[in-house]
Amino acid sequence: MKIHEYQAREIFRQHGLPVPPDRVAETAEQAEAAARELGGSVVVKAQVHVGGRGKAGGVKLAQTPEEAREVAAAILGMSLKGLTVGKVLLAPAVDIASEAYAGIVVDRASQRPVMMVSAAGGVDIEEVARETPERIHKVTIDPRYGLLNHQAMGLGFSLYEDLQQVRQAAGIFRRLYSAFIAVDASLAEINPLIALPDGTLEAIDAKVNIDDNALFKHPELAELRDPSADAPAETEAREKGLSYVKLDGSIGCIVNGAGLAMATMDLIKYYGAEPANFLDIGGSSNPEKVVAAMQIILSDPNVEAILFNIFGGITRCDDVANGIVQALDQMDVDVPIVIRLTGTNEKEALEILESVNLPATNSMDEVVRKAIELATAKTPAGEGAQ
């Protein structure tokens, strides 16, 4: 789960990281008042879940509260990579002597957290990793002992010459690690970590991603989710226990299992069409989940056919069939439905579908080809069988 910079800054502050004061504004007027409180000269930053906000025009300097108002008015409501800016963060403008990067990620290969620092701060770290990997210094952390002092000092020496600054940086890295662990983050990043002209280090940006699987341990963090950052259908799907990602194509897919769902999308593309979504109904699916899945898919106006691909294991095919029948009872379905069912209780499922004149196949290739054919012809549900 992604959270906003202003939320990440608060987490960092709670763990003793040096983050300058800030304010959040949702209107130009609030921004002007906030700038006045912060001393007049401020940076105004769009709060959206996209990288490269600066380059996209979502970060601007303002010399006076009046200018902050104008800048905020321009940024609020702006669309950055498809997301509308609803909030801006204001922080005092600072003089920067140097910029560095510090971040922690979960490293899949070593199965441990890895801290990375670089003197090339304030820029896209992936670009640094690609083009000048020698400018990134890494340490692998043993989760049982945490970031050891000598590791933190070593990273500090790779960035600074002055011993005072090295010590300060080491403290920052250790606190960053504490924050990372405390919130079950999958990423915690300071970019940039700046030195002021007097040598003091400050974290003037903050990014934290939280492991969705750990949210049950942190209900207060689960509340930080910004529903406006996701498509409304994705929020609804999450609440119903479905995993859904909206895409741009016309074939709506309802599948059990993430891998099979992706393979179904790929097969649609293989046969020359585009999937409208990724949707995994999960393991033990009840009919209600199927109804919810159909509602979500049908809320997408681009959908021209609905394709079910169910390989019953834990999922019972008859549960899915019952869900389809219930959905057809409850809503007007004006696009064709094609169904592939195989595995647990397949026979019962086919009988249920037979009763409402919905044919089903047991081949994945066949159902995908059929969906594409019907989407192009746009036959209403069930008509093909009557």
Next chain:
Amino acid sequence: MSILIDRSTKLAVQGITGRDGSFHARRMSDYGTQVVAGVVPGKGGQLFDDSIPIFDTVAMAVQETGANATVIYVPPRFAADAIYEAADAGVELIVAITEGIPVLEMMRVMAFVRERGARIVGPNCPGLITPGESKIGILPGNICTPGKVGVVSRSGTLTYEVIHHLTANGLGQSTCVGIGGDPIVGTSFIDCLEQFEADPDTEAVVMIGEIGGTDEQEAARYVDSEMSTPVVGFIAGQTAPPGRRMGHAGAIISGSEGTAAEKMTAFRDHGIAVAERPADIVRLVEGALG
């Protein structure tokens, strides 16, 4: 022959009285797996289905029944502790079906389990099966048939799809392993490939990957340098957009890393035949077997 499990494997089921645990304990037992014990704290001394003894702790189950493998069906918040307990009891193979274990928790678990010399398969996996001998987990036994093809996969139902195609075309399996869809799993592709290479009865391997991470790329290098057994590959997620989690916690393209295209290229560069769609796997396996 097979890898990891066979008819001599003695299994304890942690969470045997729960909804999923009880259902699958019966399925496994019906399939022929030696389910020798259940473990549920507070229910020690009872019998599951009038036949399988339940113990309060894994240690007692191991001591009384000689269980050398365990399968974990307990909910995410208790799953890490269940794994610690199994490793401390000296169980060699721990299969964690549970989905949703926090990744930082799994890091600590992995370090702990390694020190005790145990192996974890999963978490968030369908388990494994040696057709005709033993199955641990939730894979449907009826779609498998004994044979010479090893299957290793990060997915669940997609694995069933592939096994279904193999069986329908007369290609039986030596062992099928679902390694799980999380960023951190106990048994990697390479761990399974190493075992398949050493197994004289596995004559070809199907490796099913998906977007996210670089495990498939590392596995491809391993296949190239260490294996003589032919490997056929498939990658799910060619149409997945970057930065979005596609169901599995591990299935996410970050930056330019972990795309299906990158993985398919790595496969091809290292001599792995790549299937464009699941149905093509059959033809490629037949070609590999000659």
